Amino acid sequence: MKKNKYQLCIMINGEEKSLEIDPGITALELIRDILELKGTKEGCGIGECGACTIVIDGRAVNACLMFAAQLDGREVMTVEGLNREEELHPIQQSFADRHAVQCGFCTPGMLMSTHALLTENPNPDRAQIVKAVAGNLCRCTGYRSIIDGIEDAAGRIQKNENQG
Ligand code: FES
Ligand code: FES
Structure with a gap:
């Protein structure tokens, strides 16, 4: 018997995609295995490491915790x-x-996570930056450089915008 399929329509990285999927797959499986966007990583698979973070309608979320069907009609x-x-x-x-x-x-x-933060708050302080990436674990533990990088990015984006 043919398994039920779910008709999904999403906007991903500015491109509209319409496809039939197995309703049980996760957003992470859709992104990595079907759309072959391998930049999104799978670490823990249970919402604890942040390696699978994507941005949905401007908010950072863990793709491993969502069904792909929940992306229907969303901007990813x-x-x-x-x-x-x-x-x-x-x-x-x-x-x-x-x-x-x-x-x-x-x-x-x-x-x-940085993209979502700076879209919502272009000029975050260090505490806000730390909070924004609190769900992203770095097993190499380079947190100080990462926070510095995010602070630098905020300044760089603002400078670019002022130069217009
Ligand atoms: S893979 Fe670790 S939070 Fe999704
Ligand atoms: S896990 Fe963060 S740079 Fe290696």
Whole structure:
């Protein structure tokens, strides 16, 4: 017997996608295995590490904790959505400049949490930055550099906007 399928329509990284999925798959399985956007990582699979963080309608969420069907009609951004043609996104540039990347496994999730934070609050203080990435674990423990990178990114984005 043919299994029931769910008709899903999402906007992901600015592109509209319409596809039939198994209703039981997670958002993380959809993103990595079906859409082949491998930047989003799977760490714990139970909402504890933040490696799978994506942005949905402007908010950072753990893709491993959601069904793909819950993305229906939503605007989704993965780390690939930061890609620029010829240069790094300012958040990526700041992470690079501040040595905020070691093995890189946590980095996509950190970038997504940062993107959501700076969209909502372009000028966060250090405590707000720490809170925004509290759900993102870095097993290389480079937290100080990551916080520095996020602070730098906030300044860089504001400078870019002022230069307009
Ligand atoms: S893989 Fe989703 S929180 Fe760890
Ligand atoms: S840079 Fe290795 S887990 Fe964070």
